[in-house]
Amino acid sequence: MHPIQAVIFDFDGTILDTETHEFRRWQALYRDHNRELPLQEWQRGIGTWDAFDPWAGLPDHVQQNRQAVHAQLLETIHADIQAADLRPGVRNVLDAIRPAGLRLALATSSDRTWVTRWLEQHDLLRHFETLATRDDVTRVKPDPELYTLAVHRLGLKPHQCLAVEDSLNGATAAAAAGLHVVVVPNDVTRTQAFLPEWGRVDGYEGGLESLLATVRV
Incomplete structure (x- = not known):
């Protein structure tokens, strides 16, 4: 397992x-x-x-x-x-999560109105079990509060969860909350100083398997 x-x-x-x-x-x-x-x-x-x-x-x-x-x-x-379209390959990753027996949540420093607008436009909202947004917390990333809340709502432990991030602030928050972290940077975050202990893939073309393969046990 x-x-x-x-x-x-x-x-x-x-x-x-x-x-x-x-x-x-x-x-x-x-x-x-x-x-x-x-x-x-x-x-x-x-x-x-x-x-x-x-x-x-x-x-x-x-x-x-x-x-x-x-x-x-x-x-x-x-x-x-x-x-704009979604990042290449990300829809396939999201589609694969539940069939793989995994659960899916969102943790964002943006507000709920913003993220639900775009998730609904791209028919992705249905995939997520819970959304932790800045409306729900007192401190956003790089504070771990958003990730701690998302993990709590799932009823899991942090080490049972993988955070998928694109930024230094986001990855820092997830790591501080005790989650495994994989960074998938974009054009404006690619040069940030991500820590070597975090997983990193340069895109979603490798599917869900490439993200899970970064987890060190």
Whole structure:
């Protein structure tokens, strides 16, 4: 019997790569005003909340018109995400989890409205036994609270669960909660300093088996 009984996925950047779309639109906004948005700075805010303020690097006149600029920016980001597909291979992984006798949950620093919108659009919500979102906790990733909650709702022990993450903040949270961790980075997280003891695969093409194979027992 495999030691893993449940897989707990992150959402943004892991299932649907919302993060790359968001970064590219903010990067374009910076360039419109002759500024550069360093990826390393942006990465501090991936997978968490309020760790990086992108407005701080923009000119005063942009910040003075912040509400209108932000509304237009969000409109373009949401349009990009609306037109985007899931990360390649992730649907096959999610489809394979229950037939493999495993359980499935979600742990995300995003709010419930955001994740259910996109999960429903891609007909994925039905796969998840429980969703742990930032509406449910006082501290988001890299704090372990979201993963601790998801594991508790499943009625399992942390070592029986595999967390699938794309970011340093997310992987740090899962490891702190005592879960096994596999990182599947995307274009904006690929260069982050993931710890060598965490599993890593560069995509979902190897299916569920490639994720489970990273677990060290």
